[in-house]
Amino acid sequence: MSISAYAHWRTAVLIASLFTAPAVLAHAHLKGQYPAADAAVTAAPQALTLNFSEGIEPKFSGISVTGAQQQIIRTDAVKRNENDKTQMIVPLEQPLTPGNYTVNWHVVSVDGHKTSGQYHFSVK
Numbered sequence: 001m002s003i004s005a006y007a008h009w010r011t012a013v014l015i016a017s018l019f020t021a022p023a024v025l026a027h028a029h030l031k032g033q034y035p036a037a038d039a040a041v042t043a044a045p046q047a048l049t050l051n052f053s054e055g056i057e058p059k060f061s062g063i064s065v066t067g068a069q070q071q072i073i074r075t076d077a078v079k080r081n082e083n084d085k086t087q088m089i090v091p092l093e094q095p096l097t098p099g100n101y102t103v104n105w106h107v108v109s110v111d112g113h114k115t116s117g118q119y120h121f122s123v124k
């Protein structure tokens with residue numbers, strides 16, 4: 001490899017590392033949840049749990065749950081699993097009745113980045 005080709009390669013590696021590392025990895029992406037996205041559960045859940053790829057700040061994180069008629073489902077304050085800072089637990093004030101539900105979530109991860117998303121599930 002010529003000197004200029006080597007220098008070019010070094011520059012490319014440096015730029016690639018600047019753009020790939022922590023910024024993307026550190027965001028809290030939703031990895032799984034209960035009830036699962038698009039699931040139809042038979043047991044009425046008393047809480048929703050959401051698992052993220054990074055630790056979350058419960059004070060700045062939350063969900064809103066709405067039913068098929070856009071009615072707002074009342075929830076208690078967001079908690080973080082004491083043994084797993086990537087797990088958010090949202091108790092429901094009342095068990096869910098049969099129907100379709102939409103969950104809009106937003107979290108701030110421990111590095112201060114915000115992410116949000118939406119999923120659906122139903123209770124039979």
Ligand SMILES: [Cu+2]
Nearest residue numbers: 026027111113
């Ligand atoms: Cu981040």
